[in-house]
Amino acid sequence: MEVSTELVLLIGSFLFFVSMVVGKAGHKFGVPVLLLFLLVGMIFGGDGFGVRFENIQIAQAIGTVCLTVILFSGGLDTKFREIRPVIKPGVILATLGVFITAIITGVFTWWLSEQVYTGMGVGFLTAMLLASTVSSTDSASVFGILRSKGLILKNNLRPLLELESGSNDPLAYMLTVTFISIIHSGNNPNYVMVAANIVIQLVVGALLGYFLGKFAVVIINRIRMDNTSLYPVLLLITGIFIFAATYYLKGNGYLAVYIAGLVIGNSKFAHKRTSMSFMDGFAWMSQILLFLTLGLLVNPSELVPVLIPGILIALFMIFIARPITVYLCLIPFRKISFREKAYISWVGLRGAVPIIFAILPLAAGVPGARTIFNIVFVITIVSLLYQGTSLPIVAKWLGLAEKPGNYKSFEDFDVEFSEEIKSAMTEISITEETLKHGRNLMEMPLPDKTLAVMVKRGERFFVPTGQTALQDGDKLLVISDDEEALKETYKNIGISNFTYQKNN
Missing domain, CATH: 1.20.1530.20 (Na+/H+ antiporter like fold)
Known part of the structure; x- marks a missing residue:
């Protein structure tokens, strides 16, 4: 039976979507997402829902390309x-x-x-x-x-x-x-x-x-x-x-x-930053495609x-x-x-x-x-x-695991620097408790080498001055060249549970 290109794209995109959803759920329970990609392929394969894929040459070609991308991306990310x-x-x-x-x-x-x-x-x-x-x-x-x-x-x-x-x-x-x-x-x-x-x-x-x-x-x-x-x-x-x-x-x-x-x-x-992010995403897509293909190939x-x-x-x-x-x-x-x-x-x-x-x-x-x-x-x-x-x-x-750092990707600020610039950044949610130290930015107890560079208020972003009056619900982007200074910032304003983004 001749299979149309549209049907291949429909089935392929659906399998990718299912794999990503299953992978996200599996990660939460500690199951390797790569194993889940394999299982999705097996479930939808010939012994499952009947998606038959038996072309060894195409499977080999897909495997070669995907492995090339994965190894290349792995090399790019290794310092x-x-x-x-x-x-x-x-x-x-x-x-x-x-x-x-x-x-x-x-x-x-x-x-x-x-x-x-x-x-x-x-x-x-x-x-x-x-x-x-x-x-x-x-x-x-x-x-x-x-x-x-x-x-x-x-x-x-x-x-x-x-x-x-x-x-x-x-x-x-x-x-x-x-x-x-x-x-x-x-x-x-x-x-x-x-x-x-x-x-x-x-x-x-x-x-x-x-x-x-x-x-x-x-x-x-x-x-x-x-x-x-x-x-x-x-x-x-x-x-x-x-x-x-x-x-x-x-x-x-x-x-x-x-x-x-x-x-x-x-x-x-x-x-470099944009290209590396693209390769990281493409490598993950290659892993999904690779494991799906191999899962479909097995009965x-x-x-x-x-x-x-x-x-x-x-x-x-x-x-x-x-x-x-x-x-x-x-x-x-x-x-x-x-x-x-x-x-x-x-x-x-x-x-x-x-x-x-x-x-x-x-x-x-x-x-x-x-x-x-x-x-x-x-x-x-x-x-x-x-x-x-x-x-x-x-x-x-075995006593070989270190406590993870409080690193976190930003939710409200999409900010990145060149990797040559050593910095640590954080976003602070302004609350009534925080405002007890003062409503103007200049009254905030920020340490040396630490600077508040941007405020998000609702859907609006602006660069603050020392006289900027902060409001409950504002998000403040703070940058420093010293992680300890960021920790001190949180401590000064009474926040014990803090996260920050480190630029390596």
Whole structure:
């Protein structure tokens, strides 16, 4: 049956809307929104409401584009000053850690297939292929869950986890492609060429990501466009171009686009704030599209035969493979405590990336590819459900969670400064209690280095003077270069429960 474009748009927009509503409700109850996006896709899929999506090539294309955007945005949001202290352990986890995880998980999967679930029909190479698809932590899941839950971690744990998840996908991709090639080549693969190809792709990807990122900053700053709304679009196109160009130059595009994001995000360029906000929103839209697509692609009825082995592999990875990997990789780093290593082990989230990589064997026609795909899907659900929901609890249990700051987005003032300007801002609701200190602005007990810059009265905004008479119901925008001064401001006017917006 021919499906019209209008019907695709109708169904697609409806699924997006349902996903966002469900995601908002799930966040309130501590359920990872990414898992809910998956479940929405499954509910509306072939075994649910009958939306059939079985085109592997389109799914692979969607996955590639969405993962590119997510990695690029993740790189843009990562600050060099935050990851500099953790570059060495992060890189080791993202490289050696992926190898160790793949080997340990692959051997266990092969043993499980040979000794316990003989009906799975998973040989050694197939088991290693399956393990390769799930060998990296998922950037979308780690970025999404850590940031959406507002989890504040001690001792540079968050930048370490985000650096690992953002940079370990390329190697997992290379391992997946390599084992697909080995399986297709038969009994005489050239392992030396395979290893050399992996190294070359990673080196080329890293170099192209760095230099193309530097070049992109120059281009963005030199182009003068009358329509400033095109700058965010230019940034998006730049990321996609870097990924595609690196692919055709025989490098690893995923690594290149993440490093390019790091370079661009830590540089000054025109309309940076607007462009970064656009990319953040586009990355979230990509995550929704990605998880919806993958949810539609799976048939829940096909998961039943592999449910138990999938759960066993997932639990093995959570409690054995991931901890062994983390502790082996971090042996040289004695400053990282046992509790911190335990938490790093726990944040071994699997999500959309393993499922995307599991599509590659399907597209390549690898024997047993559907079994691999279904097992990986089960592993992802277990990881998101078991680990994703418990990140804040485990962090508090290990004593690694800090009390969140009183940061809050403004409700009445849409004000932003360049990130080079260090400031802290707050909006104060004027009440009769506040006015006891004086009705004129000059009578307000504001500390030094603190300035009231704007008043909102009803729907009207105006810049106040010292003689401005404040009224009950006014909203006052206050700015300072010192967070302590803002706290003192609240204390002086008798407000104990305060929030403020920090400009980093």
